[in-house]
Amino acid sequence: MFEELHRIDWSSMEHAYGTAEEVPALLWALRSPQAEERREALERFYGAVHHQGDVYPCTAASLPFLFELASDTATPDRADLVALLVSIGRESLERGFEDDGTEIEYCPPPGYVQALAFLREHGETFAEFARDGDPDVRLAAIGGLGLFLDDADRAATVLREQIAAEHGIEARLRTVEAAATLALRVPAASHQVTHWLADLAADPAQDPATRLAALVQRARCAPDEIGEDVVPAAVGLLRATGRALPVRPIAPAPIRPEPPTDAVAPQIAARFAELDRHTRVYAPTTVLLRTFHEALSPRVRERTEVLAEQLWSPDPGSRLDAVRMSGELMQTWRGDHTRLLLRVADRLTPADEEVAAEAATVLETCHPIAAPAREALAAYLGDQHAAHGPDVWAAPQMQLRWSHQQAVRALARLGDTRAVPSLLAALDSDVDAWRAVEVAGHLPQAADELVPRLAAHLHRIDLSRQWTEMSANAILAALAALGDPAAVPAVVDALDAAVRHEQHEVTQAALKALAAFGPAAVEALDTIRSLTTATDAHVRPAAVAALWAAGEDLIETMPLLLNLLDDLHISDAAELLVAIGPPASAALPRLRNLLAHDYEWVRVPCAAALWEIGGESEAPAVLDVLMQAMAENPATANHVVACLDRMGPLAAPALPLLRAQLALPRRGGRFQSIDHDEELQRISRTVINRLESPAPSAPASRTT
Incomplete structure (x- = not known):
């Protein structure tokens, strides 16, 4: 097949970043004897040719060569290539086709159509991959059984063989998931697959994780048919699964180099780190349980029952994922979440710092309804102060520091002054002070202590430098929320500096802050007045609003x-x-x-x-x-x-x-x-x- 590689006009096609002329070199590199070269080629393929799941004509044109590489036992990293093939097909199906395989109403991009057609033509190859001697290849291929085999009887037979042959928990969960995907995609397979899943869920000879997967995937196939017995059964199987699976410590996050402090604002670096954490999955059953929650959707009471069991799992990774899912439920669906909030608050324990940090993060995000967790947060902070002293905000142990800071932020957003000592320590030490600034505005009771420190931080910001506007804007917003007129001189100085350095966003933020102070900002009227004719689209209306607030001159x-x-x-x-x-x-x-x-x-x-x-x-x-x-x-x-x-x-x-x-x-x-x-x-x-x-x-x- 590779003899045909250069007969394709790759230059006539594009990927995410321009011409696809580099694709042949990437394909050759995927079979390189050098591991680093293969890794870089695979990353580039995902980053450009399969960018964020997109499938271009050049992606589809690559499929024959990827198949040849994956089928050749001499190719290193074959499992990665099979996983790439499955990903291309899954994205093509999800973005360009309905669940039953028909094209979506609008005409899908040609890359999706070409890719899915090719992969379905080669659906039987995934059955061969699923019987491969390499367990990683078998695992990667399982998803393709549900996505690309169109013969319902053949696909169902292969899946039954797979569940009987595989003993690893991940492979069995993926096999059951593939069966549900098949039932949704091929209506002719629905009856036999759903009956098989029901039998599998009820079979005491199966391990509890497989039975739970079968129960969940059957619910996925017919969410409108979920009966009252399904959730109690799932909770029982979830409890049994927790006892059966080995308890493993939470795997540490990959170490990434810290960006230079002058190259990016700390807020931006933190957001990327947060995104990195939220894309990690810590337990083998998490994806399955997410599927169950999606099937249950608005059934808040039943989902709370499931999450309550997840939160008490003996496995810390399962608890961490459950905390995160609890936050997602409360942020997305209405209802009385008091019980779930208290269960999340129960995870605030010093012996479980990583899970505690996630629990505090959820409580901060859900602060409009998090009042029932107030005392648990305060007690957790008290325990940390007692064990580690008053400077725990800046503790050298990063996990301890993170969990403490998250709990402080959650308590501060509830307007609780017990968060103030840690916020003052942050502002005095300048360790992660920006994280304290973001929540300081929720504590007007402590304005006399917070405002002088915030004003001092604002004075130290050099608006002539890059990446300073986010910090300045956050401080200005906090000062406006605190509402203490003592902050006006600092805000006026910041406004003057922002105008001088043409920092329009900071200018707007300073004007909004002055507007919040009303007549107390009268000393800034001349500067405000001069900005009412500014050319910036956001500065001018902010100046008019500040002019009225400070002078009230109609x-x-x-x-x-x-x-x-x-x-x-x-x-x-x-x-x-x-x-x-x-x-x-x-x-x-x-x-x-x-x-x-x-x-x-x-x-x-x-x-x-x-x-x-x-x-x-x-x-x-x-x-x-x-x-x-x-x-x-x-x-x-x-x-x-x-x-x-x-x-x-x-x-x-x-x-x-x-x-x-x-x-x-x-x-x-x-x-x-x-x-x-x-x-x-x-x-x-x-x-x-x-x-x-x-x-x-x-x-x-x-x-x-």
Whole structure:
């Protein structure tokens, strides 16, 4: 086959980074006797020719050569090549075809079609790979049995043979998964496969992990048919699996070189490290259990039962993965998560620092609902301080330092002052201070201690250097949230430096901070005023908002606001008009016209401003815009319900929409984030209760 390699016009094709002319060299390198050369070639193939799962025509054109390499027992690393073939086929199927193998409604890119057609033509080869003498090749090939064998009887037979021949837990789990994939892809195989899975799940002669896999994969095939007995059975098998599998310590993360401190902001480096952690899987059953949770989807109570068992697994890797899955459930689905929060909080133990760090991370992420875990977090920090002293924030043991910092951040986001000593230690020592800055704004009770330290950090930032704007912006946001006017001089200095060095993002952040201080920022009026004509798209509206907050001079502010309404900053101007209210009546004609704008993120803030300025007479038009926007784009819901809340009894026509919103099982609101959704639910319930209450309603308010 390799004799045909140079007869293909690779230069006429492209991969993720341009011409595919390098593909022949990569294919040759995959059979090199040098391990490093093979590794680099495989990484480059994944990075360019199969970039993030993409399948290009050059990817499809590579398949015959990859097959030849994988089939030749003299080729090193054959398992890696079989895994590559399966990955190309899986991505082609998932991105270009429905579950039953038919093409998706829109025409899939040709690379996907070509690749899947070729792999299905060679489906029998994966059955041969699955009987290979190399166990790694067999393991890599299993997924192909469900993806590429189109003969239902033949595929089912091979899978039965596979489950009988393999004794390793990973191979057996993959075989059962491949059977479910086959049942979903080939309807003719569905009946016999699902019956086989049911028999396998009920067979006491099988090991509990295989039985659990069969139970889960059958649920995956028919999630609408999951009965009340499925979750209790799964919990029992999960418990038995935990007893049967060996307990292994959590494998350490691969050591990666630290980026130079002057080459990248610490926040960015930390985000990449976090992404690296979140892509790791620590237990052999994790992928299987994720499949089960996906099949259960909105059944929060049943999923909590499963997670409660996972969280008490004797295997630390299983516990760590379970903590992470618990966070994903609480962030994605609504419901009463008190029990799950407490179970996650139970993982805050000094004997299990890595799992504890993950538990604290979940509690920080879920801070809008994490109050039940408050005392567990405080107790965990107390134990760490007692055992390691007051400087544990900067402990040399990285795992201890990480778990402590995560718990401090979680407690701080709950507004608990017991987090303050560690935050002060961070700011005083400058060890990972940026992590303390990110949560300091949640503790206004400690502003007298935090503000001087934050201001000192802000003064030390050199805005002429690269990678400093993220740190400056975070400090400015924290100072604005703390609201102590003592911070104004530091913010003004930062604003001057940002303007001088043309750091537009920092300029905007400083202006927002000054706006938060209101009249206390009057000393900065001259600088603010000069920025109201700035050319930067974000600086100008921020300057106008700060000008109004500091001076509250309507004569000076209104012409600037009206100009913004005629510019690209309509939403910013409308939000400020909400704050000004009835005195801004000069904006009414323009706001009424903007209700017909073709973008809902313009219509909604303009409708809110129209209500605040015009009041009851504008209510019908405002309601029409708000309700239509929320129905068409649920991401606007937070802004919509905030205005409905201010409209009082005039919001009554929106009651059905609000009830429908609360009935949704999945989190909603802007970005579908837990904080926006919890706010959305709270305000929606407040509005509904007020409108349904028989007591006389208070007059509609037009103020914020």
